Amino acid sequence: MWEHARHSTTSTTAPSSTSQLRLMYVVDREDGIRMRTVCQRLASAPPTVTRMCDRLQAIGFLERVACPDNRREVALQLTPTGKEHLKRIRDQRDTMLHQAIDNMPPAERRALATGLASLQSQLNAAHGEEHRSDDHSAA
Template sequence: MERAGPPDDSAGDLASQLTAAAEAVVATWTQATRTASPRLSALQLEALLIVRRWPGINLTGLAEEVGAAPPAVSRLCDRLEAAGLLRREPAPTSRREIGLVLTLQGNELIDALFARRHEMFAAVLSRMRPAERRQLLSGLLAFARAAARPGGVDADRELPG
């Protein structure tokens, strides 16, 4: 069976090139996180982002989302609560269930992180030609859509386009 496209356009070759190029994107993305105060681990940041996306999520739901055991997530939430970024509150539907919500400080931290990421990406994008920026966006959106399809890495996430 013949492959479509020239030999240097194989999925394996492209995957190697993409992996190398993605390192610059990931480095820019994570550099913004390093400037956050208080400094957060990747898991702490992921937990805050999930709680922001789904205010009122309970510990079990958060544990499923981050792929950790509920006791470990409870300790994680204890630390985030002690830092003033997260609070536990009774769920409106059941007094026995506890939901998680970001505090004002937690929301401000995430807003500042998003602004820093935007600033850093804008600086890099400003060094690219307009056609390259459009190509980059087109390629990344296509990649995101493919990843969101059944069997993709992000099958549960809805993406634009």
């Protein structure tokens, strides 16, 4: 769905790869994130992330700034144009999702709702177990 929304944007300057889009999502969630942290989050080598940043900066979606506490490090932030691009993709994704669900027969919608509720319960249980084991290891 993300890919379809990304490809259906009308912008001629849209990121050309899923990796660039993932980088934009990471930066959008943590404005001013350090380049080193982005590399860790994406599990990518610094030269790869640098090239993606070069491309995104060239099309006006991203800017690099010096970190306030360590001027030798680089922080990343989306430009208003970059934020607008992500908003367009999210809006298109939401529209596609709503249309697909609206087109489903009622029985399939109920099955989807049941399956998603079950998935959420499992994720909550796993998340709770994760925190409980973290609490025990700290004690």
